[in-house]
Each structure stands twice: as C-alpha cells, then as structure tokens.
Amino acid sequence: MSRLRAASLLDALGIGAIVAVAIASLVILIAPSIIVVIISFDTRAFVAFPPQGFTLDWYRQVFSQDVLVEAMWNSLQVGVTVTALCILLGVPTALVCVRGRFRGTTALSIYVLVPHMVPGIVLGVAVLFAGALVGVGPSIGLQSLSIAVFVLAVMVRTVMSRLQRLDPALDEAAANLGATPFQNLRTITFPLLMPAILAGSVFTFIEGFDNISVAIFTHGFRDRPLPIELLAMVQTTNTPLVAAVSGVQILLAILALAAVSKSIGLDRVND
Template identity: 35%
Template sequence: MSSSILTAVAAAICVFLVMPTLAVAPISFTETDFITFPPRGFTLRWYEEFFTRPAWIGSLGTSAIVAVLTAILATTLGTMIALGLGQLPRRVGGAVTFFFILPMVVPTIITAAALYTPFARSGLIASIPGLVLAHTVLALPFVIINVSAILQKLDHRVVDAARSLGATPAVAFRRVTLPILAPGIAAGAVFAFITSFDEVVVSLFIAGANATTLPVQMWSGIRFEISPIVAAASCLLLIVSCVLLTIFWLIQRR
C-alpha cells in the first residue's frame, strides 16, 4: 500500500510540473496576436512566422551550432577528465570531482556573472566561441558524471587481458575501454547538447547582436511583444528535448 501511495504522489507531482509546459502547446496555435489561454481558433501562422522571420530562424541556427560544438567539446574534455579522475585516490578524486561539478551546484546567475569579466577582457562577448566555452562549463558535469558512472563498473581485468595479449595502450583503449564507455559518453553528449540548447541565463550575459541564441530571442520576445511565436518556439524546444531524451533512453536500453 505504501508503495502504491508513493507512486501516486510521484505521478501527481510529475503531472503538476509538466502541466504548465503542456499548456504552451495549444497557445502556439491560437489565432490571436497575443498570448491567451484558452487559445482561440486554430492556425499554423506562428510556426510559419518562426521559420520565415530572419531573427528567429537565425537564432535557431546559432543555438544549433553552439549546442553541437558544446556537445563535442564538453564530451571530449569530460571523458578525458573522468578517465583522469578514475586514476586518482578516492579522497583526492572526490574533492576534484566536486570542483568540476560545481556549475551544477552554484546558481547559474553566479556562474554567468563570474564568466562575464574574463570573457569581456578576452573579447569573447557576443561571439559563438564565447558561447561555446561558457556552455561547456555548464555541460561538463553531465559528461563527467555519466562517464564516471560507467568507469566505476569497468572491469579493469578486461583491459589487462588485452594488454597481455599484445595490445598497445592506445589499441586497448580504442578496442576495449572506449566501447565500454560508449553509453556514458553518448548520454553525456545528449545532456550537453540539451544543456546548451536550452540555456538562457549565461547566454543573456555572453550573447550579443552577432550571437543571439533561441532562448535569448524568446526572452526578448516575452519582454517586448508577448507574441504566440514565443509559444511556437517553446514547443519546438520541447520537441527537440523530447527527441534527444528518447535517443538517450534507447541508448540506455541497448
């Protein structure tokens, strides 16, 4: 009975958290020129405007480019860091791991404010490289945690066996270690992409006229026009996140 009650409470909480997000979907089809709920009528006008307005489609392209580059950089660095942490003594490794996952603990606004001054001095404000580096700081913990979780289950005797059969360290890593770590690396890459694609706070500090991401464009749309096109953009973000999380689920099952 207690298990059933706990499941019901958890389900109710999930529904409560998801309902506001699901309410955005019908608003994106409203015929009115402003956000209203319940929506009035049905039209695909706002999706059409999203894909035809240069500001919106340009910000979508910027977000996609930044998210892909962030996923590549964060996955590469995070995997290397996780492998290095696995070689450290337990206490030292725990302290260093905590340092790398601080961006998950510290409020994002503090991270954004801390990054702004060095980025401004380095000329990285309002640039795609600046956004990629800033988002990588936020995405690294997800890669490190996922790869480290797989590393803890890695049977090092398999690697030793490969070495004893004549494999060089590079070949043993490529043929044995890397395939075992692949699910954690893939999961970290998915979370890194989603983290970058949805990030708004750090992007508000780093982005500019030459590098406006979709969440920043949505923030501006909410502040200045309250158009249903923002709801359409939100639905597209939700679809991207759901697709990527589905891919992550399929990777986990495999």
C-alpha cells in the same frame, strides 16, 4: 491476524500515498509544457487557454522570420560547440578520475563539479568579467566556453558512472593478450563507454541550445541565441508565436532523447 491486516493496510496506504505524490509531481512538472504546446496552435492572435481553433501559422512564422531563424542557428552553433568541448575535456577527465593512480583524483572530480553547483547567473557574470580582462567580448565563442564549463560535470559524471561499472578483468585480459594501453582504450574501453558518451552529448547539447542563465551575460549583441530572443519576445509581444518558439525547443529536446533511446537505449547508459 488483526495485526497483520493492520500492517498490510498501512503498507497499502503508504504505497498509495507515494503513487499519488509521484503522479501529482509529474502533472505539476509536465502540465505547463503541455499547455504551452496547446496554446501554440491557437487561431487567436493573443495568448489564451483553452484555444478556440487549430492552426500551424505560428510555426510557419517561426521559420519565416529571419531573426528567429538566425537565433536558432546561433543556438545550434553553441549547442554543437558545447558538446564538442564537453567530449574533448570530459571523457579524459572521467578516465583520470576513475583510473588515475595519484592522490588528486577526488579533488579533481570535486573541482569539475563545482561550476555546475554555482548558479548560472554567477558563472555568467564571472566569465563576462574574466573575458573583459583578457580582451574577449561577448560572442558565440565566449558563450559556448562558459556553458561548457557550466555543464562539463554532466559529461564527466555520466562517463564516470559507466567506467565504474566496467569489469576490470577486461583490462587484465587485454593486457595478457599483449594489447597496449592505447589499444585497450581504442578497442575495449571506448566502445563500452559509447552509450554514456552519447547520452552525455545529448544532455550537454540540449543545455547548450536552451541555456539562458549563462548566455544572458555572454552572448553577443548580434549573436543572440534562441532563448535570449524568446525572452525579448515575451517582453514585447503577447501572441502564440512565443508559445510556438517554446514548442520548437520542447520538440528538439524530445527528439534528442528519442534518438538516444532508439539508438542505444537510455537504460544502457549505466549498465
């Protein structure tokens, strides 16, 4: 009995330690974002914590300054373009990697993953030099293409995970009923893949909207996205306006994830 009690005590201590580490990790990850949001409502004209009042003036300034509004519009264009490219390239690639019948499927999946493993700064510099060789300068198009290459693996891996869980009997049943491969894709496979495609679209859009490591080398001088504009603001100002811009980006990410959770449920992505 004493050994059982000792084992139970050790198990309880182990579980308690894991829970404590998990809670501490969450606090360390989330606390900085919460502090930034709190600072964005401060009435003082400089960054300090804790705040001494509550105001929405800093958020009004975010949407009243033409430079910030244009930067948000540029980031929105990049996010939408990155998402479209990742859908057009990522979904067929995932289909080939999972259902392809040639020897290079594993190599293809690794090849798609490699850009995501490379530091974004390295990829940004590489794309900048490659664009210069073919006469393409920094612009929204070059920025969108470089970020799409960087995050394409997110879409591919998300869709592949869903594809690998689909029952092969569905394809066999469709074929037995006379459906062509195209009809099978259109009526069975794609509807079942939609949760994964939507989830991958949200993740790639957020990355395209917020990316700075790649965008800092590929954005145009007159097409600065919001993260680059925020970086410039941090270097020249010390007002809560910087925190308000960060709050807008945090809110956008939360709303995007909430929309996916509300529409399809994040737990359905890999079902």
